[in-house]
Amino acid sequence: xxxxxxxxxxxxxxxxxxxxxxxxxxxxxxxxxxxxxxxxxxxxxxxxxxxxxxxxxxxxxxxxxxxxxxxxxxxxxxxxxxxxxxxxxxxxxxxxxxxxxxxxxxxxxxxxxxxxxxxxxxxxxxxxxxxxxxxxxxxxxxxxxxxxxxxxxxxxxxxxxxxxxxxxxxxxxxxxxxxxxxxxxxxxxxxxxxxxxxxxxxxxxxxxxxxxxxxxxxxxxxxxxxxxxxxxxxxxxxxxxxxxxxxxxxxxxxxxxxxxxxxxxxxxxxxxxxxxxxxxxxxxxxxxxxxxxxxxxxxxxxxxxxxxxxxxxxxxxxxxx
Amino acid sequence: xxxxxxxxxxxxxxxxxxxxxxxxxxxxxxxxxxxxxxxxxxxxxxxxxxxxxxxxxxxxxxxxxxxxxxxxxxxxxxxxxxxxxxxxxxxxxxxxxxxxxxxxxxxxxxxxxxxxxxxxxxxxxxxxxxxxxxxxxxxxxxxxxxxxxxxxxxxxxxxxxxxxxxxxxxxxxxxxxxxxxxxxxxxxxxxxxxxxxxxxxxxxxxxxxxxxxxxxxxxxxxxxxxxxxxxxxxxxxxxxxxxxxxxxxxxxxxxxxxxxxxxxxxxxxxxxxxxxxxxxxxxxxxxxxxxxxxxxxxxxxxxxxxxxxxxxxxxxxxxxxxxxxxxxxxxxxxxxxxxxxxxxxxxxxxxxxxxxxxxx
Numbered sequence: 001x002x003x004x005x006x007x008x009x010x011x012x013x014x015x016x017x018x019x020x021x022x023x024x025x026x027x028x029x030x031x032x033x034x035x036x037x038x039x040x041x042x043x044x045x046x047x048x049x050x051x052x053x054x055x056x057x058x059x060x061x062x063x064x065x066x067x068x069x070x071x072x073x074x075x076x077x078x079x080x081x082x083x084x085x086x087x088x089x090x091x092x093x094x095x096x097x098x099x100x101x102x103x104x105x106x107x108x109x110x111x112x113x114x115x116x117x118x119x120x121x122x123x124x125x126x127x128x129x130x131x132x133x134x135x136x137x138x139x140x141x142x143x144x145x146x147x148x149x150x151x152x153x154x155x156x157x158x159x160x161x162x163x164x165x166x167x168x169x170x171x172x173x174x175x176x177x178x179x180x181x182x183x184x185x186x187x188x189x190x191x192x193x194x195x196x197x198x199x200x201x202x203x204x205x206x207x208x209x210x211x212x213x214x215x216x217x218x219x220x221x222x223x224x225x226x227x228x229x230x231x232x233x234x235x236x237x238x239x240x241x242x243x244x245x246x247x248x249x250x251x252x253x254x255x256x257x258x259x260x261x262x263x264x265x266x267x268x269x270x271x272x273x274x275x276x277x278x279x280x281x282x283x284x285x286x287x288x289x290x291x292x293x294x295x296x297x298x299x300x301x302x303x304x305x306x307x308x309x310x311x312x313x314x315x316x317x318x319x320x321x
Numbered sequence: 322x323x324x325x326x327x328x329x330x331x332x333x334x335x336x337x338x339x340x341x342x343x344x345x346x347x348x349x350x351x352x353x354x355x356x357x358x359x360x361x362x363x364x365x366x367x368x369x370x371x372x373x374x375x376x377x378x379x380x381x382x383x384x385x386x387x388x389x390x391x392x393x394x395x396x397x398x399x400x401x402x403x404x405x406x407x408x409x410x411x412x413x414x415x416x417x418x419x420x421x422x423x424x425x426x427x428x429x430x431x432x433x434x435x436x437x438x439x440x441x442x443x444x445x446x447x448x449x450x451x452x453x454x455x456x457x458x459x460x461x462x463x464x465x466x467x468x469x470x471x472x473x474x475x476x477x478x479x480x481x482x483x484x485x486x487x488x489x490x491x492x493x494x495x496x497x498x499x500x501x502x503x504x505x506x507x508x509x510x511x512x513x514x515x516x517x518x519x520x521x522x523x524x525x526x527x528x529x530x531x532x533x534x535x536x537x538x539x540x541x542x543x544x545x546x547x548x549x550x551x552x553x554x555x556x557x558x559x560x561x562x563x564x565x566x567x568x569x570x571x572x573x574x575x576x577x578x579x580x581x582x583x584x585x586x587x588x589x590x591x592x593x594x595x596x597x598x599x600x601x602x603x604x605x606x607x608x609x610x611x612x613x614x615x616x617x618x619x620x621x622x623x624x625x626x627x628x629x630x631x632x633x634x635x636x637x638x639x640x641x642x643x644x645x646x647x648x649x650x651x652x653x654x655x656x657x658x659x660x661x662x663x664x665x666x667x668x669x670x671x672x673x674x675x676x677x678x679x680x681x
Contacts, residue, residue: 063678063679066512067512067514068511068678068680069678070676088516091512092513094512102504102506102509103506103509104421106426115417116509116510116513119414119513119515119520120514121411121515121519122410125413164509
């Protein structure tokens, strides 16, 4: 099923421009380009981390993918079906959590799930009770299933929201900030749930601004900045631009030699020479250096942290710019 | 629960098998549901009908994939998609919406108030029955009440149409979409996907059911109170002729249905208002202002040119039903007016709702 060429989500030039308020000329509230021509490619079977500072267009993108808001321009496919025409076919195979949990406060968790299942024209009512039971069990809410939703803690609300995406067999699960507001324990639980979902051959698309979370579970990442997709690819590629660092009392000679070896980005700083490692093996470089008579005091292949990359891609920190 | 199970078991097994092939096909790695799935269901205490409904496609699915045994967690999810046609699925959603609206404490309180009013006015009119009101004063049919208790239903319906029924319908219809938007549950329903047109039809259908339920409740309570508190017997019509009590009650039920349809047209306006805001209070107030404004305009003779276009103009034009022979003209004009309002405002609601960005 998961032939690498297939894309669970694909978009081309997806753009959303929110028109300003009708009295915008009075209040100064102009229209806003929330999502600016992004080309998403989420491979089937991947766990795709959708990163970006708050306000960078992540939620707007997710709302477009789920058919809640209409793109201003551009096209997109969900599970290979062109949208929005294919919504009725594709969306039953997509579980989602959009911008925090929202349920009827006077109903129990179980009744809330039953309500959503009743709205699904493709769901089988004969198996509903069983499916709800199992979904609640999987998120650990069975004990609180008959409590009213308004009595739930934030973590329980979040878990109930995740349970909705477990009601049916899904091929894609889209989670918008699934760990928002959770304590460390809850965050861990959600993380392991996401791993479990992904282990079922379900593609997971998870938006977050928590890098540690993404780093631990994702295979692919997309990085948003002010409505643009500034990076997209396997996580390993983003972090994989490994550098080589040589500590030596003879940096000039080392730098020359590294350049001769065809390494890019050779820079010198004091007694340290750094270069992009590329496809060279560090042990080979070490051997060459030693053979050429360069005293090697130390040799490292430092990997940049995801946070370094993130900040570089999205600008100064986590603020909206 | 048991009715739902039965309705599925009643569907042709062929339909279910093809449903498995079409919908669960692409998910083939885990498409197989070994017999253990059926066992689980049996253990969970589901009705026998449920087992058969599941068992049939499970066998069909087994040919698809052999290696599903190493992923036992998948079995319960690998259920066949329901392929029973859109009507049973719509009815299921409709029932869920009915439960939601009629199970909500606030709405039950509204119905409770509507039920108390006929009791209250019944007692008031019983105690003051000797005081003559004179022609033209008080609600229609009040003068007939002393002669026959069944007229209490008509008096109370006319009184409640002034304010309380419009309030109740405003609350229900204004809340329909805007309330879901305000709670955030609208996005949950739409990504299911419930379907926007489908959701709108379910919402409007339940508004209509509520209109009918509210009017019937008032009529039934008023009839009971009328029969207890006042003399009963053959009904003397406005034209002086007398019909039997049974015929009189049937005509009162026709009036009840007419009033319910009048309120459904107001409900269509409320539904349209409800698609335009995330704040239910706004939509509720909008409809209420419109209804009261229309009633006021209807009283201003200088505006007589537009009177017959006002949404509330025909709300009380059912007195022709209590003449012999029956004069249907008022009711006919009214139904035409209500139908026009329903068509226009349901269309507006549909146009707005199916194109709107849901950002709540």
